[in-house]
Amino acid sequence: MIGCGPEEYVFSDGWKPGPSQNGGEKFSRWWKRHVKDGLGIDADPYDLKRLHTTEMASQNEQIAADFNSHANTRMNEKHYDQMSEKRKLETQKRQNLKF
Numbered sequence: 001m002i003g004c005g006p007e008e009y010v011f012s013d014g015w016k017p018g019p020s021q022n023g024g025e026k027f028s029r030w031w032k033r034h035v036k037d038g039l040g041i042d043a044d045p046y047d048l049k050r051l052h053t054t055e056m057a058s059q060n061e062q063i064a065a066d067f068n069s070h071a072n073t074r075m076n077e078k079h080y081d082q083m084s085e086k087r088k089l090e091t092q093k094r095q096n097l098k099f
Helices: 024-039 045-059 061-067 074-080 084-094
Strands: none
Touching: 045 061, 045 074, 045 084, 061 074
């Protein structure tokens, strides 16, 4: 964020702050060419997003959804929060319901 003005994009030409936006496809192509193929690394930025979302959602699911600019928690539960189902099952197990 150093050197990025309030009306600039963080990643512009040369991956530096500037007035034009580099689209997601351009970044994906760059990542595949230089990191995945170039360095043999399987991870991508969405792996980091999933990890971060999972950690945030373990504390508060709505805050994690807000952070990812989602109106509710469904998108995180379905795509990003890798522990959502496990947390739900654990919550159900802790319920002390009597029939």
